[in-house]
Amino acid sequence: MVTIYDIAKKANVSPMTVSRVINKSANISDKTREKVEAIIKELNYHPNNSARTLVSKKSKTITLIITDVTNPFFTIVARGAEDKALQAGYQLILCNTDENNEKESKYIDMLISTGSAGALIAPANDNSTRKIKSLIKYDIPIVLIDRTIKNNTVFDQVVSDNDTSSRKLIEHLIEKGHRKIAIINGPLTISTARERQEGYLSTLKLHGIEKHEKYLFESNFQYNDISKIVSKILKFPIEERPTAIFATNNFLALSTIKALKKKNIKVPDDIAIISYDDVPSYTEDEPFLSVARQPAYNFGYIGMQLLIERIEEVAPKEPRKIVLPSELYFNSSSDKNL
Amino acid sequence: MVTIYDIAKKANVSPMTVSRVINKSANISDKTREKVEAIIKELNYHPNNSARTLVSKKSKTITLIITDVTNPFFTIVARGAEDKALQAGYQLILCNTDENNEKESKYIDMLISTGSAGALIAPANDNSTRKIKSLIKYDIPIVLIDRTIKNNTVFDQVVSDNDTSSRKLIEHLIEKGHRKIAIINGPLTISTARERQEGYLSTLKLHGIEKHEKYLFESNFQYNDISKIVSKILKFPIEERPTAIFATNNFLALSTIKALKKKNIKVPDDIAIISYDDVPSYTEDEPFLSVARQPAYNFGYIGMQLLIERIEEVAPKEPRKIVLPSELYFNSSSDKNL
DNA sequence: CTGTTAGCGCATTCAG
DNA sequence: CTGAATGCGCTAACAG
Numbered sequence: 001m002v003t004i005y006d007i008a009k010k011a012n013v014s015p016m017t018v019s020r021v022i023n024k025s026a027n028i029s030d031k032t033r034e035k036v037e038a039i040i041k042e043l044n045y046h047p048n049n050s051a052r053t054l055v056s057k058k059s060k061t062i063t064l065i066i067t068d069v070t071n072p073f074f075t076i077v078a079r080g081a082e083d084k085a086l087q088a089g090y091q092l093i094l095c096n097t098d099e100n101n102e103k104e105s106k107y108i109d110m111l112i113s114t115g116s117a118g119a120l121i122a123p124a125n126d127n128s129t130r131k132i133k134s135l136i137k138y139d140i141p142i143v144l145i146d147r148t149i150k151n152n153t154v155f156d157q158v159v160s161d162n163d164t165s166s167r168k169l170i171e172h173l174i175e176k177g178h179r180k181i182a183i184i185n186g187p188l189t190i191s192t193a194r195e196r197q198e199g200y201l202s203t204l205k206l207h208g209i210e211k212h213e214k215y216l217f218e219s220n221f222q223y224n225d226i227s228k229i230v231s232k233i234l235k236f237p238i239e240e241r242p243t244a245i246f247a248t249n250n251f252l253a254l255s256t257i258k259a260l261k262k263k264n265i266k267v268p269d270d271i272a273i274i275s276y277d278d279v280p281s282y283t284e285d286e287p288f289l290s291v292a293r294q295p296a297y298n299f300g301y302i303g304m305q306l307l308i309e310r311i312e313e314v315a316p317k318e319p320r321k322i323v324l325p326s327e328l329y330f331n332s333s334s335d336k337n338l
Numbered sequence: 339m340v341t342i343y344d345i346a347k348k349a350n351v352s353p354m355t356v357s358r359v360i361n362k363s364a365n366i367s368d369k370t371r372e373k374v375e376a377i378i379k380e381l382n383y384h385p386n387n388s389a390r391t392l393v394s395k396k397s398k399t400i401t402l403i404i405t406d407v408t409n410p411f412f413t414i415v416a417r418g419a420e421d422k423a424l425q426a427g428y429q430l431i432l433c434n435t436d437e438n439n440e441k442e443s444k445y446i447d448m449l450i451s452t453g454s455a456g457a458l459i460a461p462a463n464d465n466s467t468r469k470i471k472s473l474i475k476y477d478i479p480i481v482l483i484d485r486t487i488k489n490n491t492v493f494d495q496v497v498s499d500n501d502t503s504s505r506k507l508i509e510h511l512i513e514k515g516h517r518k519i520a521i522i523n524g525p526l527t528i529s530t531a532r533e534r535q536e537g538y539l540s541t542l543k544l545h546g547i548e549k550h551e552k553y554l555f556e557s558n559f560q561y562n563d564i565s566k567i568v569s570k571i572l573k574f575p576i577e578e579r580p581t582a583i584f585a586t587n588n589f590l591a592l593s594t595i596k597a598l599k600k601k602n603i604k605v606p607d608d609i610a611i612i613s614y615d616d617v618p619s620y621t622e623d624e625p626f627l628s629v630a631r632q633p634a635y636n637f638g639y640i641g642m643q644l645l646i647e648r649i650e651e652v653a654p655k656e657p658r659k660i661v662l663p664s665e666l667y668f669n670s671s672s673d674k675n676l
Numbered sequence: 677c678t679g680t681t682a683g684c685g686c687a688t689t690c691a692g
Numbered sequence: 693c694t695g696a697a698t699g700c701g702c703t704a705a706c707a708g
Contacts, residue, residue, distance in 0.1 A: 001476075003701055014679045019703060027677055046450040050391040051701035055684050059388070061399075061431070061452070069407065070417050079408050082434055086441075091448055093399070094432040096420055103424075110429055112384040114399070138339075223620070254620040261623060279620050282561070282592040285599060288621070341685055352695045357687060365693050389685035393700050 002045045010043070011036050022047055053115050062307065063111040063119040064300075065095045065104065067221070072279045073250060073296050074122070077145065080300025081120055088308050090117065099124045099222065105131050112138055117311045120303050122146045125189040141310035145303040146294075148191045156310065158303040158322045162192055162276075165292035165326040166199025166246070167206075169274045172290070172330055173244045174207050177338030178272060181209075182242035184229055184252050186221035193221070196248045196276060215242055223251040230259035243338060244272040250279050253289060257333070272334040276326070290334035292326040299324065340383045349377050360385055391453050400645065401449040401457040402638075403433045403442065405559070410617045411588060411634050412460070415483065418638025419458055426646050428455065437462045437528075437560065443469050450476055455649045458641050460484040463527040479648035483641040484632075486529045494648065496641040496660045500530055500614075503630035503664040504537025504584070505544075507612045510628070510668055511582045512545050515676030516610060519547075520580035522567055522590050524559035531559070534586045534614060553580055561589040568597035581676060582610040588617050591627060595671070610672040614664070628672035630664040637662065 004018040011018065013032060020028050021036040039045075053059040064081050066074040082092045093116065097104040104124045108131050111119050118141035123132060129149040135142055136154060144157040173181055183200050186193040197216070204211055214236075217229045233242060247253035253275030257267055267273050275291045302322060309315040342356040349356065351370060358366050359374040377383075391397040402419050404412040416432065423430045431454065435442040442462045446469050449457050456479035461470060467487040473480055474492060482495040511519055521538050524531040535554070542549055552574075555567045571580060585591035591613030595605055605611050613629045640660060647653040 001701085004703095005701080015701090016679060016703080017677090020678085023703085029677060032678085046447060048392070048453065048701050049451045050388040050397070050453050051684090052703075053388040053684095054386070054392055054686090055701080055703050057684080064432075068417075069420070070413055075408055075413050078432065079406075079434065082407070082432055086444075091452060092432050094402075094416065094420055094430050096417065106424075109384060113387045114429060115386065115388050251620075257621070258623065279618075281621075282589075282617050283595070283619075283622075283626070285596065339685085343685080353686080354688095354695055355693090358694085361687080367693065370694085386685050389700090390687075391700095392702090393685080393687045395700080 001048070002043045003048070004045075006043060007036060007039050007045055011039050057115075059115045059117045060089060061091045061093055061114060061116050062304070062311075063093045063095060063107070063114070063116040065097060065107055065111075065119060065121040067099050067122060067124065068096050069094065070096075071223075071251065073146075073277050073294065076296035077122075077300040077303075080297035080302075081304045082300070084301045084304035084308070088304075090308065097124050099220065101125070101127045101131075104128055108132070108135065111135075112140070116140065118142065118307045120145055120300070120307055123149050123191075125187060126150055126191075127189065141307055143303045143307040143310070145299045146192065150191075152319070154319055156306045156315075156320045156322075158299055158306065158324060160192065160294050161323050161325050162195035163199040163202070165276070165328065166196045167203045168328055169246060169276075169290070169292055170200055170203040171207070172328075173246075173272060173274060173334060174203075174209070176244075176272065176334060176336065178244040179209055180212075180215070180240065180242045181244045181246060182215040182217065182233060183246045183248065184217045184219060184226065184256055185248045186219065186252065188218060190221065192276075193218075193248060196246075200246055214240075219252060221249050221251060224255065225259070226252065226255045227259040227262065230256060230263065234263055234265065242271065244274070244334065247273060247275045250275060250277040253291075254279065257289075267333050268336040272336060274334050287329060287331045288333055290330045290332075292328050294326045295324050339386070340381045341386070342383075344381060345374060345377050345383055348381070349374050395453075397453045397455045398427060399429045399431055399452060399454050400642070400649075401431045401433060401445070401452070401454040403435060403445055403449075403457060403459040405437045405460060405462065406434050407432065408434075409561075409589065411484075411615050411632065414634035415460075415638040415641075418635035418640075419642045420638070422639045422642035422646070426642075428646065435462050437558065439463070439465045439469075442466055446470070446473065449473075450478070454478065456480065456645045458483055458638070458645055461487050461529075463525060464488055464529075465527065479645055481641045481645040481648070483637045484530065488529075490657070492657055494644045494653075494658045494660075496637055496644065496662060498530065498632050499661050499663050500533035501537040501540070503614070503666065504534045505541045506666055507584060507614075507628070507630055508538055508541040509545070510666075511584075511610060511612060511672060512541075512547070514582075514610065514672060514674065516582040517547055518550075518553070518578070518580045519582045519584060520553040520555065520571060521584045521586065522555045522557060522564065522594055523586045524557065524590070526556060528559065530614075531556075531586060534584075538584055552578075557590060559587050559589060562593065563597070564590065564593045565597040565600065568594060568601065572601055572603065580609065582612070582672065585611060585613045588613060588615040591629075592617065605671050606674040610674060612672050625667060625669045626671055628668045628670075630666050632664050633662050
């Protein structure tokens with residue numbers, strides 16, 4: 001391995017001078033800089049980040065903790081995060097928690113060990129709170145993305161306008177004449193699920209529609225079979241059967257549609273569907289799902305930007321909260337007047 | 339920061355003993371081990387990986403260099419790689435090259451600096467060869483995945499059976515009665531594109547079908563507009579117009595179908611389409627595309643396994659080549675007899 | 677503008 | 693089974 005000592009010897013300068021050249025510090029004469037740079041190239045020198053981090057306590061890796069890269073929403077988040085990280089000279093460490101607190105906890109331990117400069121975290125659920133807050137005492141900058149934790153007063157966050165967008169989605173259904181609207185939600189221990197549910201409930205109230213406990217369903221945000229829930233919905237007497245379903249994330253919406261299809265229920269003719277987020281449609285030319293689509297790329301990109309600002313200590317002391325508006329698309333899945 | 343010295347002092351042992359406990363080395367009495375472990379927990383000690391890597395030259399991070407996580411194939415590859423890495427206690431650094439040699443080169447430099455234990459690389463193209471081979475002298479284990487480089491005699495690789503699967507795809511078309519088969523391919527500087535093209539050509543030859551240069555199209559493997567190529571194809575006099583198209587990756591197939599739709603050409607009625615890889619269909623219940631589907635997860639998972647074996651020096655000296663068979667699915671997009 | 681000294685936190689080596 | 697000494701490659705702090 002080529003070290004700054006090798007460079008220094010060959011350039012007839014001190015290792016410190018080499019270090020200064022590498023770190024582009026001022027106060028180096030052009031002549032020595034050029035000389036040293038030439039030798040760095042010649043010897044194909046690569047700085048040793050471990051040594052750098054050890055002594056300076058400043059690392060160039062950032063940890064991204066999400067639930068699953070395989071979820072198209074988080075795929076794009078990861079891409080946005082990586083793009084911004086690279087721009088600023090940071091490397092991205094990818095962690096999938098699968099909404100599992102133990103995995104998450106393990107990753108957070110690793111993040112501390114690695115000496116990550118900071119982390120972008122989409123918390124698994126409310127149980128994540130304590131572990132994440134424990135990062136404060138390590139002085140590791142954190143930005144929460146997509147999901148937040150309860151009573152967060154210390155971390156920056158980039159979140160969605162869950163309540164507003166949910167309201168718009170529900171109001172769209174109401175305009176279409178729907179009154180019996182079910183919600184198939186993720187775990188209420190996840191902030192986004194809670195906020196979307198609140199948006200749903202407050203909008204019903206606002207429009208004088210009674211809330212029915214039986215229309216509230218809780219599953220999880222992963223891609224799985226929710227035909228049991230759908231069966232329950234279809235077992236209601238026809239006059240009580242929901243005419244519309246608010247599926248609160250992409251996977252829930254798709255699973256719902258799939259389960260309905262299997263039961264020969266037509267969307268939107270028999271039941272309308274609205275969703276929060278969808279999946280990229282490479283195939284269809286006409287989008288089908290009515291959806292509040294989050295700007296996934298920016299969750300990663302802007303989140304990373306806030307994080308880097310904090311790492312490089314150019315951010316205000318107060319934690320910042322960026323609310324990214326979703327874009328609403330009303331397509332076929334809810335395109336029928338009752 | 340809590341260090342082994344803090345632990346040592348509190349436990350009344352030497353730092354070295356603490357180090358031994360942490361590294362689970364033998365030759366520690368149960369009593370001292372337990373005592374030390376208790377204090378490690380109490381003080382919430384996290385080993386400093388930079389220091390560890392610096393002194394031992396063994397790091398616990400692995401770099402994954404792919405073209406784009408946003409490509410569903412690589413999304414799954416990344417997930418497989420991450421899963422295996424975590425199992426073995428490694429962290430994954432994610433890099434997207436966008437098929438760009440400069441980005442790739444930058445990432446390889448970073449990988450050296452970071453002191454990555456190894457890397458899983460899907461090379462951008464043939465121009466990647468020299469840079470990747472330069473890693474040999476740093477003694478950093480490398481496993482090539484999906485794509486390979488020319489004259490590779492040193493690196494492990496996990497690749498697809500591109501020729502065989504291409505042959506099966508083409509033979510399927512031939513059985514359906516097709517003789518005029520076009521290929522829309524990625525850059526021939528990418529090994530997979532070359533191999534798929536070779537499979538295509540040799541199969542035509544095998545079946546006594548003449549090769550036409552005009553049926554060979556080259557675009558790239560990213561998701562973009564290839565309507566120009568499709569227009570060219572449609573401008574052939576009708577008796578020369580291909581009745582089938584082999585689109586050599588997921589994005590090319592989808593773009594082709596989209597472009598054909600726009601021109602009101604029906605698939606498979608007017609033109610049949612076969613593809614290498616597709617995208618996950620969360621929505622459709624009936625798969626549409628006829629495809630050789632690669633076991634993406636295993637490209638990551640097995641690739642990571644080989645890499646870790648090499649890092650931990652339990653692999654045979656000779657480079658290994660794992661060829662993962664694709665699964666063939668013949669669906670609607672080619673389901674018509676001529 | 678450049679050099680010297682010291683030490684980051686840990687594991688390797690050698691002693692005992 | 694345990695400990696002491698040493699140095700990994702680099703930069704902060706100070707000196708000149």
